[in-house]
Structure formats: C-alpha cells, structure tokens
Amino acid sequence: xxxxxxxxxxxxxxxxxxxxxxxxxxxxxxxxxxxxxxxxxxxxxxxxxxxxxxxxxxxxxxxxxxxxxxxxxxxxxxxxxxxxxxxxxxxxxxxxxxxxxxxxxxxxxxxxxxxxxxxxxxxxxxxxxxxxxxxxxx
Amino acid sequence: xxxxxxxxxxxxxxxxxxxxxxxxxxxxxxxxxxxxxxxxxxxxxxxxxxxxxxxxxxxxxxxxxxxxxxxxxxxxxxxxx
Numbered sequence: 001x002x003x004x005x006x007x008x009x010x011x012x013x014x015x016x017x018x019x020x021x022x023x024x025x026x027x028x029x030x031x032x033x034x035x036x037x038x039x040x041x042x043x044x045x046x047x048x049x050x051x052x053x054x055x056x057x058x059x060x061x062x063x064x065x066x067x068x069x070x071x072x073x074x075x076x077x078x079x080x081x082x083x084x085x086x087x088x089x090x091x092x093x094x095x096x097x098x099x100x101x102x103x104x105x106x107x108x109x110x111x112x113x114x115x116x117x118x119x120x121x122x123x124x125x126x127x128x129x130x131x132x133x134x135x136x137x138x
Numbered sequence: 139x140x141x142x143x144x145x146x147x148x149x150x151x152x153x154x155x156x157x158x159x160x161x162x163x164x165x166x167x168x169x170x171x172x173x174x175x176x177x178x179x180x181x182x183x184x185x186x187x188x189x190x191x192x193x194x195x196x197x198x199x200x201x202x203x204x205x206x207x208x209x210x211x212x213x214x215x216x217x218x219x
Contacts, residue, residue, distance in 0.1 A: 002167070002205060002209075003165070003166065003167040003194075003201065003205045003208075004164075004165050004166040004167065005165065005167075005195070005201055006201050006202045006204075006205035009201060009202050010202070011202040011205055011206070015202070015206070016205070016206050016209050019206035019210070020206065020209065020210045020213065033200075033203055036199070036203055036207070037206065037207065037210070040207045040210055040211065041210065044210075044211055044214050045214065063198075065198070066197075066198050066199055069193070069198065069199050070199055072193050073193040073194065073197075073199070073204055073207065074207060074211070076189070076190070076193050077208050077211040077212075078211055078215070080190075081211050081212045081214075081215035081217040082215045082217070084175070084215075084217045084219045085212075085215040085217035085218075085219075086141065087140055087141050087142060087175060088139070088140050088141050089140035089141075089144055089171055089174075089175060089219065090218050090219070091169040091171055091218060091219055092147070092169055092170050092171045092174065093166060093169050093170075097166055099163075102139070102140065105218075109218045110218075
C-alpha cells in the first residue's frame with residue numbers, strides 16, 4: 001500500500017520505480033532528491049561509504065535539522081522493514097486500498113516485494129472484480 | 139503464514155489502539171498490519187506509531203520523497219509490508 005497523502009500530492013508507481021531503480025541518471029529528480037535517495041541506498045547497503053565527504057555534499061542541499069530528519073526516517077525504516085521482512089506477513093491493504101486477508105494479499109504481492117506495476121495492481125484489480133461478482137468468499 | 143500471530147483489527151479497534159487503526163484505515167498508512175503485529179505489546183505499538191507518524195508525516199523533507207525511500211528500503215529488506 002502507498003501513502004494516501006503522497007498519492008494525493010502526485011506520487012505515482014512509475015515515480016517510485018524510477019526513484020529506486022534509476023535515480024542517479026533520472027532527469028525527474030533534483031540533485032537534492034538524488035542525494036537523499038543515495039543517502040538511503042548507501043545507508044542500507046554500504047554504510048561505510050557515508051563519510052565526511054558524503055556529509056559535506058549532503059549539507060549543500062540540507063540543513064542539519066533536515067539531515068537528522070532524513071537519517072532518522074531512513075534508520076527507522078531499515079530497522080522496521082528488516083524485522084517485518086522476517087515476520088513473513090503481508091499488507092492488509094491491496095494496492096488499490098481494499099482490506100484483504102493474508103491469503104489474498106500473498107496472491108497479490110507475491111513472494112518478493114517488487115514494483116506494483118509488475119503485477120500487483122493487476123492482480124488486485126482482478127481480485128476486486130471477482131469479489132464484486134461473488135467468486136471470492138470473504 | 140506470519141511467524142507470530144496477526145491480531146484481528148476488529149478486536150484491536152476495541153482497545154487503546156482503536157483510534158490509531160481508524161486513522162490508518164483512513165490514511166492508508168501505516169498499513170493496519172503494523173498494529174496487527176505490534177499490538178501484542180499495546181504500549182510499544184502506540185509509542186512506535188507516534189514515532190513512525192513523526193518521522194513520516196512531519197518535518198521539512200518532501201513526503202513523496204520519503205515514500206519513495208520507504209518503498210526502496212522495504213524492497214531491499216524483502217519486506218512486502
């Protein structure tokens with residue numbers, strides 16, 4: 001599921017995918033956004049690369065207050081998603097915002113978290129149609 | 139199957155977490171599964187919910203950028219949540 005606020009502000013699945021998969025070369029992100037995405041990427045995968053030089057670059061775009069905000073947000077999410085990943089549960093919301101049970105959510109999202117544009121949205125819509133026609137018992 | 143029991147959100151609505159769950163259902167985030175798991179420890183679930191709301195929904199960093207980061211980190215952690 002995606003943040004309703006972010007979607008209302010114009011965030012699309014394509015922008016999410018671009019921000020994750022090709023933020024470094026994308027023309028749709030500002031330099032400030034790119035370094036924030038890199039900050040998150042490196043903190044998650046190669047934290048040793050976040051050194052004084054990196055923080056100097058970060059400070060060209062963000063105040064210390066904003067760096068603390070970004071860092072706390074990133075650290076919080078690395079911890080939670082790592083833990084939640086081990087618990088093996090699925091969202092209760094479908095990509096289109098319906099509440100479903102774990103079996104249906106597993107069918108929609110699949111084994112691995114991948115782009116919602118690569119099947120989850122279509123599977124959710126299929127489930128919605130089936131639900132509407134009474135083929136899925138809730 | 140989840141590795142710890144997921145609590146029933148209809149039952150959780152009757153507890154001190156009820157207000158948070160209604161808000162989650164309205165805002166679509168965090169997914170109510172957050173409380174279905176953390177609700178085993180209601181005090182901690184409430185505290186973490188407030189912390190999550192603060193880091194995600196307040197501050198100066200663009201909310202859309204935070205959502206991209208959140209999804210980025212969920213994918214690398216193999217977390218479908």
